[in-house]
Amino acid sequence: DVKVTQSSRYLVKRTGEKVFLECVQDMDHENMFWYRQDPGLGLRLIYFSYDVKMKEKGDIPEGYSVSREKKERFSLILESASTNQTSMYLCASSFPSTLAGVLIRTDTQYFGPGTRLTVL
């Protein structure tokens, strides 16, 4: 079974603190994603990584950065936490859906259990 783990289930931080959220997957997936989930807004993509050291901004990257030094690990960094970053953060991983521009599969994203971050 695919397993995606996140370093903390609950986290409380103060405004201005630097926050690290860690995600590890054990299925050798190339793709990894960070989302935030807020009521009524569904899941919004913060950053996406398709390979080690490769990243793309998602829909809401402002205030966040990411790091992917190893294939299995994808970190989300809040350089200076603010109260509007209080949210549920979800990490996901998947195999690529295309190879050399050709669609090879419509792939499942496998999610971790989430980290509920509160910034005071």
Added chain:
Amino acid sequence: TQLLEQSPQFLSIQEGENLTVYCNSSSVFSSLQWYRQEPGEGPVLLVTVVTGGEVKKLKRLTFQFGDARKDSSLHITAAQPGDTGLYLCAGARLGNEKLTFGTGTRLTIIP
């Protein structure tokens, strides 16, 4: 910009009733996925539909992809308390590894 709108946002019904959840967009997707998220967990894939007009059944759940591949519906027959959760649709585009998630429908089945 939220490209996938789900309705209703909240739905609370009695056990045994039927219900339909809708996922609508003005954009075309190459495939559409439905996920269910239970409290304290991440979303889990239920089904993927890839062909316009496609209907897939998963026990009491019926998923349909619109003919124009812009919308989808999820119909649950004889709802059970175990169906309680947040249902999310997600659209995929050819050549794009990212999914666009819907706004979500929170379903509560009352025993």
